[in-house]
Amino acid sequence: MTAPLTPPPPPHEPTPHGAWQAAPPGYGTPARDAAYGEHGSYGQDGPGMKTEVREAAVVTVAVALGGVLLGLLWWWLAPHVPLIGGLDEQGNWVVYLQDTEGEQAVGVDGTFTLLALAFGLLSALAVFLVRRRGGVPLVVALAVGGLLGSLLAWRLGVWLGPTQDVVAHAKDVGKGVVFSAPLKLGAKGALLAWPIAALVVHLGLTGLFGPRDPDPYADQQGLAPKDGYGGPPA
Numbered sequence: 001m002t003a004p005l006t007p008p009p010p011p012h013e014p015t016p017h018g019a020w021q022a023a024p025p026g027y028g029t030p031a032r033d034a035a036y037g038e039h040g041s042y043g044q045d046g047p048g049m050k051t052e053v054r055e056a057a058v059v060t061v062a063v064a065l066g067g068v069l070l071g072l073l074w075w076w077l078a079p080h081v082p083l084i085g086g087l088d089e090q091g092n093w094v095v096y097l098q099d100t101e102g103e104q105a106v107g108v109d110g111t112f113t114l115l116a117l118a119f120g121l122l123s124a125l126a127v128f129l130v131r132r133r134g135g136v137p138l139v140v141a142l143a144v145g146g147l148l149g150s151l152l153a154w155r156l157g158v159w160l161g162p163t164q165d166v167v168a169h170a171k172d173v174g175k176g177v178v179f180s181a182p183l184k185l186g187a188k189g190a191l192l193a194w195p196i197a198a199l200v201v202h203l204g205l206t207g208l209f210g211p212r213d214p215d216p217y218a219d220q221q222g223l224a225p226k227d228g229y230g231g232p233p234a
Contacts, residue, residue: 063148
């Protein structure tokens with residue numbers, strides 16, 4: 001006849017024979033404590049979440065201010081759309097494109113889009129290098145900051161470019177004189193290039209090179225505790 005099976009006594013409590021039961025492997029290790037908290041339950045994100053929100057606010061402002069540089073580069077690098085003014089049969093001033101088959105207007109949108117993609121890549125890389133663990137608030141901050149930066153760059157480039165009153169400009173330069181059209185963004189979807197590029201690059205970097213969360217069940221499986229990167233502790 002076999003003896004009935006009884007569950008083992010909890011850790012740190014004496015056995016019926018007066019000996020103390022050894023704690024399971026990994027019990028009380030920093031990895032387990034970080035995963036479960038002080039009393040064996042999952043820790044709360046109170047102070048940690050507040051810190052992440054503050055960092056996200058700083059990232060949003062910093063990324064958005066990058067739109068000033070984007071606007072300056074767009075104004076400087078975007079091709080000029082040539083216009084020419086003259087008088088119609090009724091003696092009114094009219095303005096039209098000098099080259100109706102020119103692709104300068106497409107080049108203006110393309111320049112903004114390429115610059116915005118580059119800014120999205122650089123901002124995501126900079127944020128990842130500063131804070132490798134990522135987090136939802138940080139990802140949202142990158143997206144919001146990139147969108148605000150694009151809006152700021154767009155309005156700044158338009159403000160720095162030629163005047164919006166093309167008829168008055170044509171009168172000032174004179175009949176038949178070529179002048180540059182106002183800087184404008186025809187494809188408003190280009191404003192999303194920065195935030196989308198920042199999200200994709202940052203998520204990719206975090207997935208490939210970001211730290212790994214410790215396995216809270218490693219001690220129950222008899223595995224050695226691991227550090228935050230998935231390797232053995234130092």
